[in-house]
């Protein structure tokens with residue numbers, strides 16, 4: 001279980017990217033974070049594995065506080081967090097198999113890691129996972145010979161092979177065409193459910209969040225303004241997420257005020273409604 005409490009991030013530039021974010025990823029839930037550009041989605045994901053250092057607040061993964069870990073402890077704990085990135089983050093000149101097996105490096109002693117002495121079991125599992133994500137038979141191809149969709153499948157296979165406690169996914173489909181995006185999201189969420197791995201995913205396309213995730217968290221200007229099921233993400237909720245705060249000022253569009261009943265059915269807090277209108 002991942003529990004984030006009162007998380008704040010102020011960049012050295014003074015940008016307040018996260019302003020008291022609290023949320024959870026429970027059991028093997030797939031939770032998506034949606035929101036306008038600059039809302040803080042990427043920052044939130046990166047704070048969890050501390051690619052970005054949070055300014056204050058708490059992040060607890062299966063009972064372990066992550067914000068206070070030393071560098072050494074963090075290296076160990078990062079093995080528990082599979083990361084899937086927008087730009088794939090694969091090593092282009094290496095083969096598919098070499099990239100996928102790199103997900104196991106964190107578990108090996110430094111000599112074995114240096115020599116790339118992977119266990120037979122890891123190699124066998126890698127074959128199976130590559131098959132499972134739909135790139136079986138491409139093990140010896142260099143990654144720079146693959147399409148975007150195939151690369152993302154390799155990225156997913158690498159993260160799964162790591163056997164993480166959670167998958168952190170940052171805009172996995174931004175570089176993909178719509179059809180491939182649906183395929184990749186379907187495959188990612190299906191495997192995560194089969195393997196019982198919870199997922200926190202920053203996703204631009206609301207339709208993908210609606211179709212493939214259990215719960216949606218809406219961020220606006222670094223604050224949670226919606227937290228509910230896809231069914232609860234009605235038009236009013238979308239309006240609150242995408243037309244409030246800075247984003248409304250930028251687009252110059254005004255949203256219609258909501259009635260009390262409509263607002264509460266969307267799962268938006270009173271404080272957020274106050275802020276939004």
Ligand SMILES: Nc1ncnc2c1ncn2[C@@H]1O[C@H](COP(=O)(O)OP(=O)(O)OP(=O)(O)O)[C@@H](O)[C@H]1O
Nearest residue numbers: 011013015016017036037038039040041042043044
């Ligand atoms: N390294 C950084 N230094 C300073 N400010 C940053 C940095 N990274 C992000 N920000 C600022 O923090 C805020 C949140 O950015 P973030 O990238 O987390 O938003 P996002 O919701 O992921 O946006 P997008 O959907 O466009 O990727 C923005 O105002 C952004 O300008």
